[in-house]
Amino acid sequence: MQDPFKELMYRSFKDAMDIAADYNAWAGEAFDEPMPVQPNAVPQMALLLYRSRLQARLGEGSVDFPDLDERMYD
Numbered sequence: 001m002q003d004p005f006k007e008l009m010y011r012s013f014k015d016a017m018d019i020a021a022d023y024n025a026w027a028g029e030a031f032d033e034p035m036p037v038q039p040n041a042v043p044q045m046a047l048l049l050y051r052s053r054l055q056a057r058l059g060e061g062s063v064d065f066p067d068l069d070e071r072m073y074d
Contacts, residue, residue: 005054008050008053008054008057009046009050011053012046012047012049012050012053013042013043013046015046015049016042016043016045016046016049017042017046019037019045020036020037020039020041020042020045023036023037024036024037
């Protein structure tokens with residue numbers, strides 16, 4: 001990929017999906033009544049991963065992010 005920001009976003013979404021799948025598998029084995037990660041939480045996790053990775057790459061304070069709009073995922 002040519003665009004490093006796009007690559008970082010794709011990797012963040014893939015990692016968020018993997019984290020949710022791993023948690024759901026673990027919770028299914030660990031609890032009698034597991035509470036799985038809801039599918040609509042995956043984009044929020046991906047966005048948080050992306051923000052964290054972008055800030056780590058560019059340095060703290062170089063990018064100001066707006067607050068997440070909760071309605072975006074409804």
